[in-house]
Amino acid sequence: MQLGEVLLTALKQAGARHLYGIPGDFILPFFEQAEQSSILPLVTLSHEPGIGFAADGAARMSCRPAAVAVTYGAGALNLVNAIAGAFAERSPLFVIAGCPSEAERGSGFLLHHQAKTLDSQYRIYSEITCDQARITDADTAPDIIARLLRSCITYSQPVLLELPRDLATVPCLPVVPLSPLPFEPQAISACAEEILDVLSGANSPVLMVDVEIRRYDLEDEVAALARRLNVPVVTTLMGRGLLADTDVRVLGTYLGEAGDPELTELVESSDALLLLGVILSDSNFGPSGKRLDIRKAMLVSNREVQLGYHNYHEIPMGELIQALLERLPEPGRIEPEQPAASPMWEVDDQPLTPADIAAGINLFIADQPDPVPIASDIGDCLFTSLDIHHTPVVAPGYYASMGFGVPAGIGIQLTTGHRPIILVGDGAFQMTGWELGNCQRLEVDPIVVLLNNRSWEMIRVFQPNSQCSDLGDWHYAGLADALGGLGLRVSTRRDFRAALAEADQARGSFVLIEVMLESGAVSPTLKQFAKRLQAKRSL
């Protein structure tokens, strides 16, 4: 096989389902191989940020690595922000960036697409990937690819492979996958027993879960652990929607003083907080009323366990959860929780609020036979998604880059086959919403709920007299037809309900429901969140 085909085969064997990318001359031989070999279906969008967010959405929802291929310099550097978000939020993306051949490097010319030096791309990516390598010959290529795949999967973070344009087509031996990184079984046992000691001696233990339990595809195991521990379960902001496909009763999302007071008190007064897969970020803990005493918590994250004043190293979360389960009795029969009665929703001519959007979507999801995954962008749509019950949600709640929602929704439908609902504000839609123009060609048909408040409202919440936040009214629903979809502009609860029903029947093309919000209409959670964060910053 040729090196490019060996790489595609190894990516497929590691779980990648598509190759996302935008070509350029430095990566063109590899693109040709991808097209001709069909080892991985090639997905192109219109702009590298879109490609990165789509691959990220696919990786997060499938719990498998996603592959992204771009050209040298202009392509790879255009992709940087999406990869930085994947790095921060622990999403396993395998980035293949074209680069000059040895002969071109020695030409003495400044090469097109080069930044400061020929190695600038590599150095920039070293800041947003957990491992990097440049292929220099076919002999070492299989081991390099095997190492990068193991790093990508082990740490659930992006890696960079630089592929010189002249090497994609050289003959190459297959990749032999590396065995998982070693760990110490005794350390796993000691750690599990210490955690169980702390939990059994506690008065108010609480289990908090976050994105890593999905990244390592451990939601079912965590659900079994929650049943056996029989302790209250909450998620972080980023972990919203976790365990939705299990029978575990999740009490809700911890939002500190911006959230439910009882849940906040339960978490902040706990004397044994087990943080499984939790990222200690300001978005997850910023609005905390009193500073969480992390020494009273047990943090399991990134192959480390922090317990009181000591740490365990190289503790794979899956191995630890298995060790805990082995030491806990099977639970008694648990009555499956009756699904919460869908809130009665007045279908009237009242103007829509963000809370109405969540209520309408909850009712829509309750009527659907298939799962309805949610992709949310940043803005008040993220806080609106917190009120959407029991469905998997993918959102950049920590790195918080705008533009994630629409492309991520496209990637989610490509990888799961389920029609997603995409929540996006008008500002973020202006950045990457145009990728909807690719839906017909890609045969995906997401339902997009666009919160049009004609403003960067989240900016205005933090800076009320902001003039620059005014965006004007772009009439987004009117653009849908030109992009190959159906556009519906709504402003009342009755209209929104009818639009969702119409969208449900309109398969085969995206449906853009443009929700007109009154100026200043924001979710109570965003208001509280901003107030809390500002109060802390002014200390």
Ligand SMILES: Cc1ncc(Cc2csc(CCOP(=O)(O)OP(=O)(O)O)c2C)c(N)n1
């Ligand atoms: C790539 C990037 N550039 C700027 C920013 C900073 C920001 C965070 S939220 C926001 C306004 C979002 O406006 P939108 O209309 O989408 O939503 P809403 O607030 O509900 O009205 C900005 C500019 C971020 N997060 N990412």
Ligand SMILES: [Mg+2]
């Ligand atoms: Mg807006």
